[in-house]
Amino acid sequence: MSLAAQAAGHGFLSPTGVEIAFLLVGLVTLGAALVTVTTRQLVHAALWLVVALGGLAVEYLLLTAEFIAWVQVLIYVGSVVVLLLFGLMLTKAPIGRSPDADSGNRPVALAVALAAAAALVWVVVDAFRTTWIDLDGPAQGSTRVSGEILFRHWVLPFEALSVLLLAALVGAIVLSRKKNGEEG
Amino acid sequence: MHLAYPAVLAALLFSVGLYGVLARRNAILVLMSVELMLNAVNLNLVAFDVWLRDTLHAGQALTLFTIAIAAAEIGIGLAIVLMVYRNRGTSDVDRLRDTSETDDETPTADGTPSADEKAEATA
Structure with missing residues (x-):
């Protein structure tokens, strides 16, 4: 009863505006994260990390967690990335493209990450297929x-x-x- | 909003961070990947807190604590990386194999002799 009723109430195939915004920002965030872990230019990795963390801040805003979003911007984008950039410069990281940014166990890492992603996504989707976040009412964060x-x-x-x-x-x-x- | 959106995004971000931790060679890039994994956990905490409408808001409080711990972690981690770089002249995690279990001390094709690194480290 509840599954059908909830599905009728919310709709699997008619996403709301918040969901569309969340999806688009999530795609940007995920893409930036992927570039962060795959690019061969070390400084660019830190700059793409800014994009990923800023996208996550927008996701927090969409989830009505306003304070966490600004803390994310302040702490992560403001200080952690700056610390990382300082670390890159103090260890004399090459500015251009460095061919040895990835170690030799890249295929194994890819296999492990893909297996983890498949398992996690499968379990999460299977578990939370019929749950909706109620974002109405006063902001909770x-x-x-x-x-x-x-x-x-x-x-x-x-x-x-x-x-x-x-x-x-x-x-x-x-x-x-x-x-x-x-x-x- | 469907709960699957933030949960799936968090799972994928965690996997991306996992790949980065395993595949990167520079220690600072490994730290960046760790940050991605911590952020995936934060997104999960916030999403489930909003979903459950917790009166204590445990998810958001724990997210703030995780952010603070991540800041501490990045400070200590960078200090360790800088110290290793000062002692060894490199911050590549797969060149630091003083405690590896192989008996032969022969370095790999690209490596400087490990005896030099040890002498440099103890000097």
């Missing part, structure tokens, strides 16, 4: 809601995470210091 939830119910993990970030910061500084004191 607005900044107000996220802030209230975060500081009302998730304070302790939040604080623990700030300690973890501090530890990571100190660790990165310790790792990247030149050991001048030891060797004179």
Whole structure:
């Protein structure tokens, strides 16, 4: 009963505008991700990663998770990609095309990735064929809601995470210091 | 919106990241692929949070925590990669085989002699 009713209510073959937008942005995101892992120009990989992460931010917006979208833009596009670009430059990555960007186990990697993709997509589609997200009503991820939830119910993990970030910061500084004191 | 759209997109992004982790040689490109995999997980968390209408919004809170942990991970990872590059002169993950199980120390066709790298590392 429910399957037919839901199918009639939502329609398998008549996607809504949000679904079409999600699909198009998803295709762009997936294409950018594919270029990121296959291009032979290392700096271009980082720049295509920007496209993929920005596309994911748009997907969060379409899923009404507004705060997460802006955090994604700020943290990922703003700092993580910049860190990666700095890393590429500090390890003297070649600017042009580098023929040895891929290692020798590329066919095996392709086989594993295809098998994982096939299995995951099959299971996911089979499991969630008849479930729909109800995007109507008030936005569930607005900044107000996220802030209230975060500081009302998730304070302790939040604080623990700030300690973890501090530890990571100190660790990165310790790792990247030149050991001048030891060797004179 | 049909739940299959974000779920399938997350699965495909995860597989793309998996391919990148396994196939790339430069350690920084491996880190980029790890970021893709983490983002796939984030998309799943957000989609299921919106679907379930969780009153605690566990999915969105965990997404924020994952983003913070990813930032910490990229900082530590880049520090390690830079240290390895400073010590070894390379950041290719398949040249760092000091702990590999093969008995013969003969390097592969493209490699510099591993004894030099070790001497350089300990110097």
